[in-house]
Amino acid sequence: MATRSATSGGSKTVSATSKTAPKPTSGPSKTTVKSAAPRGVPAPETAVVTELATAVTSPELKKRELFELVSARADMPKNKVKPVVEAMMEVLGEAIADGRELNLQPFGKLKVQRTKDLGNARVVVAKIRQSKPTPD
Numbered sequence: 516m517a518t519r520s521a522t523s524g525g526s527k528t529v530s531a532t533s534k535t536a537p538k539p540t541s542g543p544s545k546t547t548v549k550s551a552a553p554r555g556v557p558a559p560e561t562a563v564v565t566e567l568a569t570a571v572t573s574p575e576l577k578k579r580e581l582f583e584l585v586s587a588r589a590d591m592p593k594n595k596v597k598p599v600v601e602a603m604m605e606v607l608g609e610a611i612a613d614g615r616e617l618n619l620q621p622f623g624k625l626k627v628q629r630t631k632d633l634g635n636a637r638v639v640v641a642k643i644r645q646s647k648p649t650p651d
Contacts, residue, residue: 578604611639620646 578600586596610617617625623645631638 611641612637 582593582597582600585600586593589596607617611625611627614627614630616627619625623643625641625643628640628642630640
């Protein structure tokens with residue numbers, strides 16, 4: 516008969532109750548590990564990965580910088596660009612909130628994977644697939 520009890524660390528311990536007494540042991544026990552390699556062939560070396568590769572990211576793009584970049588690219592004053600960019604961000608935000616798939620090249624194809632409503636926000640997990648630029 517096995518019983519389970521929870522510990523404070525969240526892990527479970529299992530204790531077994533048996534009607535027979537435990538077998539006495541004489542001396543230390545040996546545990547042997549059999550190799551998958553045939554005799555005479557050295558076992559392959561194992562490698563332990565200790566470093567994690569981190570993605571290098573640029574600083575985030577804020578609205579002010581976006582207005583400046585669009586203004587420069589369109590060769591228009593910022594006061595003309597700002598309402599258009601803000602309206603565009605509202606439309607995109609609403610489409611993402613509705614779970615719609617966006618296909619806006621060269622931005623890419625955005626597909627909502629899952630959403631979670633929190634108390635004061637909605638978390639949206641999405642994938643963006645961008646085409647690679649063609650070499651000139």
